[in-house]
Every structure is written in structure tokens, then in C-alpha cells.
Amino acid sequence: AQSVAQPEDQVNVAEGNPLTVKCTYSVSGNPYLFWYVQYPNRGLQFLLKYITGDNLVKGSYGFEAEFNKSQTSFHLKKPSALVSDSALYFCAVRDLNSNYQLIWGAGTKLIIKP
Amino acid sequence: EAQVTQNPRYLITVTGKKLTVTCSQNMNHEYMSWYRQDPGLGLRQIYYSMNVEVTDKGDVPEGYKVSRKEKRNFPLILESPSPNQTSLYFCASSLRGREGTGELFFGEGSRLTVL
Secondary structure (H helix, E strand, O other), rough: OOOOEEEOOOOEOOOOOEEEEOOOEEEOOOOOEEEEEEEEOOOOOEEEOOOOOOOOOHHHOOOOOEEEEEOOOEEEOOOOOOHHHOOOEEEEEEEOOOOOOEEEOOEEEEEEEE | OOOEEEEEEEEEOOOOOOOOEEEEOOOOOOOOEEEEEOOOOOOEEEEEEEEEEEEEEOOOOOOOEEEOOOOOOOOEEEEOOOOOOHHEEEEEEEEEOOOOOOEEOOOOOOOEEOO
């Protein structure tokens, strides 16, 4: 079955340090992968996507993600964290077997401490 | 401004009292979808619509109904709400659901409490 896992419920990072939010997936065929962010009391916002091409994808707010086919991972990264990056982050993969709907991870709460 | 608008944003109701959560988008998107968000469970899809008059069940459709009579609107109907439908609901849309890139635009959410 196709699935997405975000192994960490919460990630704590000091402001200015690099951050990584992990995502692994299991799909048949070539994956379409996405990251979304949810700020408190807001809807989700698209951050970035991987469809094909360069394994390093750049997105909004200085975030980037690295697609690793051999490790079936799509980790979200940022070189220097800001307090304003504190939010809930969701990884998602397109399910080619279910009419192209998205399968969502459970979310990772990112806390950036000053 | 391009947006997805949901109403109401907050609602407290009682078991069995029918309610409708409206969703409207102004981006001429073909695809619309409803999700519920519960702690520790992430997003679960309730229903989706690839285009006008085309709707399909998602992962958790029980207890919900939808309709897509026009492109911009996709209301979520709870005919007889129960306490297990207490949740945060999101409407989302994208240009296309099948051939598109999956980039979704979300509403601000509707927090529903069923007593």
C-alpha cells in the first residue's frame, strides 16, 4: 500500500541553526511529492514539490527539500531557522492508484526557539 | 485576491441537527476537496470533485454529503451530525486534480463541535 511517514511528531531547533523535517514514502512508480505548512489557526499552504528532475527542490520562505530515491525520502530543510518558521509541516505523495489523490503524513510540529 | 472561502469558521451544534459548511473558490479551479484534520491523524479526505457534477468518496465519507452544481462551490453537508464528527474541516482546490501538479489552495478551516 502506498504511504507517507513523518517519523517525528515534533522537532525543536534553535534559531539560526539548520533544520530538517523528515519524510519517507512508499509508492509504486515515480512519486510526486509535496510539502505543505500550516501556521497556527490557518489553512495549509503549499511550500514545494518534486515531480521530476533535480533532486534538490527549492520552495517558499527559503525552504528546500531533497529527493532521495534509494532511501525513499523527501526531507525538508532550511539552512538557518527563524522563529517564524514554527508551524506544523505536512508531507504528501500523489497516489497514482487512487485517482491521483494525495496521501498525507501525520504532520511534524516544528518549534524554533530564540 | 485568489482564495478559498469557508463558512462558518466556527460552529457549535447538537447531535442530529443538519448543517452545511460552504466552500467557494474564485480561481476557476476544476478540482475541489474536503478534508478533516484530527490530532495525530493528519489530514483525511472526505470527498472530492474533479469537476462540476463529478464527486467521489475519499477515505472517510461516512456521515457526509457533498454536491458540485457549479464550479466555484462545493458545500459539505452533515445530515445528522454526531460527536465523532467534531473536527477541523478544510476545503481545498486546485487547477486540475488528475493531470495537474497537486498544488492545493486551502481555506482557513471550519472548526465544528458536535455536542
